[in-house]
Amino acid sequence: MPGFRRLYPPAVASGSRALWFVFHDADLVIRNGAAWPLLEGSTDAPETGPVATPILIGEFDGLPLLAGAWLPGALVPDGYETTGLRALFARGDEQMSALAGCAAQLLRWQRTMRFCPACASPLAPVSGSWGRRCTACEYSAYPPINPAIIVLIHDDAGRALLTTRTGWGKRYSLVAGFVEPGETFEQCVVREVREEVGVDVADVCYVSSQAWPFPHQIMVGFMARYTGGAIAVDHNELADAAWFTRNDLPELPPPFTISRRIIELWRSGGQTLNVERLLPILRQHIFSRRAEGIDCQRRLEGLDRVWYVAR
């Protein structure tokens, strides 16, 4: 991330000025109406006064970046208000959202991971990391990050299979699910799609990922091509699943979510293709452009919406 450098315990903040993420329970304390979620202060405390469990997470634009928890029972003073992490995400500043998510996860880790889950002895820091090691039995642990896949299923007829859950109203999104032990992301995509909507997919293709600190996930985004089966909704997970064309999409998730970004990528022409399907398209493209005497290489580089999937 530009402007940000991670630091790990036992690093100490240098200088006198510092930037702070201050959390009131799960919410951030910000200046009234501020779009910027950071408070200023010294390396000892933010501008709002002392905080509990301060941690140094890195340097931002050369200044120490710290995070701390609001003191229990203290009132938020005039001139300040609280805002949720989701509201911060919705503002669209990806770097600040990611840093605030990082701060929230590390604060939660420091607060909750104090005793060994195996023998209940106190845990001690592992130098050079956020890890904790048991002082009695050597059990060690690091901040949890749970990977979950999220996948847009498309067919060859220009449709995408979207799903909705109870409580989502008219909004539809992508199939998603947690990676199980011993599973690759690609295997997880195939299994989750099969379990949740009953269809088969192939040509699973990575698109992008999004850190999702609710509470400590990373969403790993894919596209996959429908290969067969009728929709059979798992009603323990979903309220409905249906095919939609690009011109007939339902209400979608908000723009800052990876699900919406993948849907928009598909809406603008993105899909996965296996080699057998890709080569004829490339050959045709080369041939037609050669006939027109146009630089083939340059034209191929313009094909930024075709995914290449090795088999």
Ligand SMILES: [Zn+2]
């Ligand atoms: Zn132990």
